[in-house]
Amino acid sequence: MEGWIHALRDLLVDNLRRSRFPLPADRSICSRWASGLPEGGRRVLYTSCMYQLAPLIARAVDVLERVGAGSGGVRAKMAAAGARLFGGLLLRPSDEEAGRADGILRNIAAMLGRAGVQFGVLRDEPYSGALLYELGFEEDFASYAREVYRYFKERGVEEVITVDPHTHYVLERAYPKYVDGFDLKVVSYMDLVRPSRASVAKAVVHDSCLYARYLDRYDVYRRLLDSAGVARVEDPYVTGKAYSGCCGGPIESVRPDVAGEVAKIRSRQLSRLSDVVVTVCPICRVNLSRAAPTLKVLDLAEVVS
Amino acid sequence: MIAEIDRCARCGFCEAVCPTYNAVRMRHMGPRGRLQMARIAFDGGAPSRYVVESLATCLRCRACELVCPASIRIVDVIVEARRRLYARA
Numbered sequence: 539m540e541g542w543i544h545a546l547r548d549l550l551v552d553n554l555r556r557s558r559f560p561l562p563a564d565r566s567i568c569s570r571w572a573s574g575l576p577e578g579g580r581r582v583l584y585t586s587c588m589y590q591l592a593p594l595i596a597r598a599v600d601v602l603e604r605v606g607a608g609s610g611g612v613r614a615k616m617a618a619a620g621a622r623l624f625g626g627l628l629l630r631p632s633d634e635e636a637g638r639a640d641g642i643l644r645n646i647a648a649m650l651g652r653a654g655v656q657f658g659v660l661r662d663e664p665y666s667g668a669l670l671y672e673l674g675f676e677e678d679f680a681s682y683a684r685e686v687y688r689y690f691k692e693r694g695v696e697e698v699i700t701v702d703p704h705t706h707y708v709l710e711r712a713y714p715k716y717v718d719g720f721d722l723k724v725v726s727y728m729d730l731v732r733p734s735r736a737s738v739a740k741a742v743v744h745d746s747c748l749y750a751r752y753l754d755r756y757d758v759y760r761r762l763l764d765s766a767g768v769a770r771v772e773d774p775y776v777t778g779k780a781y782s783g784c785c786g787g788p789i790e791s792v793r794p795d796v797a798g799e800v801a802k803i804r805s806r807q808l809s810r811l812s813d814v815v816v817t818v819c820p821i822c823r824v825n826l827s828r829a830a831p832t833l834k835v836l837d838l839a840e841v842v843s
Numbered sequence: 844m845i846a847e848i849d850r851c852a853r854c855g856f857c858e859a860v861c862p863t864y865n866a867v868r869m870r871h872m873g874p875r876g877r878l879q880m881a882r883i884a885f886d887g888g889a890p891s892r893y894v895v896e897s898l899a900t901c902l903r904c905r906a907c908e909l910v911c912p913a914s915i916r917i918v919d920v921i922v923e924a925r926r927r928l929y930a931r932a
Contacts (some may be wrong), residue, residue, distance in 0.1 A: 542893050672903065674925040719932070747904035784862045784904035792899050800868035800902070 539792075540543050546791055547675050554682055558664035558689075559587065561594050561745040563629050571640035574582055575647060579658035582690075583647060583727070584698040584707040586666040589639035592633045592820035595790060596828055629637075638822070642839045646701055649843060650767035651730040656755060657699055661759065668704040671712050672788055680716035683708070687717045697723040699730065701839075703748035703755075704818050711752070728758050733842035742812040744804070744826060745782035746819040759818050759838055766842040771811040783807065786829075787821035801829035809833055845885055847920050848878045850913045857898035857917065863900050866913035871897040874917050881924035890928055898925040 550560045557753050568587035573584075650657060664686050670679040690698070696768075699707040710724045749755035756779050763770055768820055786800030805826050808815050813837045816825040827835045828840070857874035858864045863865035864873030871893050872881055884890060908917050919920045 539892055539899065543899055547929075560852055614853075645920070674899070674922065674929055676926050677930070747902070747906075751905040751909065780906060780909035781860060783906065784902045785864065786866075786902065788902045788904075789900050793896075796866055797865055797871070800862040800906070803862065803865060842887075 543673070543792065547670075547672065547678065549674070550670055550673075551678050551682075553716045554637075554665065554667065554670070555569075557757075558686075559591075560665055560669050561591070561598060561629050563594055563631075565632060565634055565662075568663070569659070570636070571643040572647075572659040572661060576658045576752065578660060578693055578695075580694060581655075581657045581697040582660055582663075582693075583650065583657045583701070584663060584666075585643055585701050586663065586668070588668075588702040588705055589642055589820045590631060590636060591665070591710075591770050593635040593639070594629050595670045595787075595821065596824045597629055597631075598791065606807050619823045630758040634840065638840075642837050643701065644842055646727050649839070650699070650727060653732050654780075655729055655730050660690075660693065663765060666705045666708050666809065668708045669791075671708050672704070673792070679708075679712070683713050683716050687720060687722070690722060695722065695797050697725065701726060702821075703746040703753065705820070707752055725752075728755065728838075730763070733762055736763070736768045737841055737843070738768060738814050738836070739814075740769040740771065740812060741814040741816045741836075742772075742787065742808050743777055743782075744808055744815050744817050744822055744835075745777065745779075745824060746817070747782075747784050749818055750779055750782055755763060757795065759816075761815065762775070762838065762842055768816075768841060773811055776807045776811060777790075785819075785822040785825040787825045790821075790825065797825070798829060801825045805830035805833055844920050844923055847915050848882050848885075850915050851875055851878050852913060854912060856910045856912060860906040860910050861904055862904060863897065872900060873890070874911075877901055877921050878917065880913070880919050884924040884928045887931075893930065898928060903927075 552561050553562055557565055567590045616781055621671050652801050667679050667682040707728050714720045785802045785804055786797035790797040815833055818838050853875055861873045870876040877897050880894045883894050898921055903918050905918055
């Protein structure tokens, strides 16, 4: 397993060095959604390409499982050796996946516009490095974070609006520890928008671990759903702050078999409350959708507008 | 960090909420097992495959910390042990 983890590290670091994106993929998928929006400025909407990246991680996991990464032993070693090759050959989002990601980001931009928030976008924005940090490759993350910070400063950015918990967490909590003089203001789009309409009447919330237990946002997206008129189904042992289980996403690339089982257990718990699940993280949405295809798993920005 | 590990009374409340423990029911894949695996990593000996598997599969979801009666900073211990383990390799 150790060999596999180090192969993963090499895969991520190589790709970030080459293209500021963690997996081998066409970078144009990251900015398609932003057509018509102004470029740059002091305040930018920073997606870190997470919504387009999430289905690619799911693709990579499918490949990892086929080549035996989760089973350990000789097959895992072979998978590790071939990681760079199969990544380059197979990682492509489907039109449906890419279109869905674009739609979510366009709705976030539209909600910000309606709330009177002025912002620009950076069409060549780099990935935040969250995967390196979460997998435990701290030194690699530190040097990459300094590079990303330099990128923002060179473009005169003073404030970033984030759209997902992983990017928000590393920018707000991890970057200041590793980047000297880090002074970007970090806000979440959820703190700025004022939605009034909803596409569903009733749903259960699947919390992001980072928003609920690290970033103190447990009530924020619940308030947004309430203001849009969505009836929330709650059960303290399923959706309570301490008991809202993880989707398994953070270990998808390390042990896809365990991550898949975690997602199945979580989707079974949620399905007992509602057949519509609202997520606030692109990785949770993809992971739960794969585990329970009959469940309607939607992103917050697909539900409120 | 060792002092944090020493405060574990092995009550097992953390296992009830740990997603990976509930998925596989193996003690090294739950918080109290991970604390003992972290101790091995801090001791600096050659890690077994169980130590690596244990520390690498923590989701960092923090569910365990919210139910720990001793308020042990479980995730901080695991993350630091994992960092040392990877840095050694």
